[in-house]
Amino acid sequence: MSRAFVKEGTGELEPLPDLPISPHPNYVTPRGLASLRVRLAEVQDDLARLRARPERLDKLPEAAAERDIRYLEARLRGAIPVDPAVHDLRSVAFGLVVTVADEDGHETKYEITGEDEGDAALGRIAPQSPLARALMGAEVGDEVTWRRPAGAMVLEVVRIAFADDAPR
Template identity: 50%
Template sequence: MNKAFTKEEDGSGPQRLPDLPISPHPNHVTPRGMAQLQARAEALEAEIARLRDNVDYLADGYPLAVAERDLRYVEARLASAILVAPPDGPVSHVSFGATVEVVDENGAAARYTIVGEDESDPGQHLIAAFSPLARALMEARVGDVVEWPKPTGTVDLEVTAIWFDASAELTGPRPPAQ
């Protein structure tokens, strides 16, 4: 029989799933992103310990294999993390970790925070630094109009405010709290 059609594992030990792919982009993280990765690693370690203590896991080792694979991924991301702290002084332009308020050509306002890949969540307006929107915003200053290339066409966005957190100095008028 062709080796491609045979099963490698004999079922005598726990499964080992293939590792998740690691992004080719630099692994820049905000302090919050680093804390999230560390918390995720701790949660996965606790889940692995719980699964190993459960004798029933031997019947179905898949949940353990998933948790171990995920922990390997998170540990690799932590090992390659490049922590980018917010600037100490006044904010003059958009950079990694910044929250940016913009207004589009129709007057609709939006806020986006430029974060690392593992922290990104477009639904929460947390955008990865290598995304088209983040690349359009990088280095912009309050009052600049940037072009955001979208599949439906280019959108002009005016930068109206830039900040890093509630205690950081704000360039432009402070937006109302959400």
């Protein structure tokens, strides 16, 4: 183990540096809030298991779990729940799913979610992303310009809907 995080003389680890917290407001969907709570409980359980090990020479996993707990607790304290059901589906807003068509007519769905919920593979994007910023407030039939590193892309808003798991 690296001696960089070990206190002199005690063998105890210094706390690992905290994970960076986003400077943006922490808007969360109901699913995102529940996911943060589940993740916190899982990490707390992991830490309890780590502390119960008979052989605890390597305390780095415990320090990592403690760091993760601090991060998740901070994200939960700063969470701003937003219920997508308050939206009327006339314009793109946080928590809604928007279907867009590119210049070739290829359709893609995106859901605007909290940062901790973002997952490109699932089409979940954070409200601070360039795509979400371009889409927010757009209505069906509107064309928006998505400014991306590979060049600007014009997208037409085809449909706005609630997420499949959103309460209504």
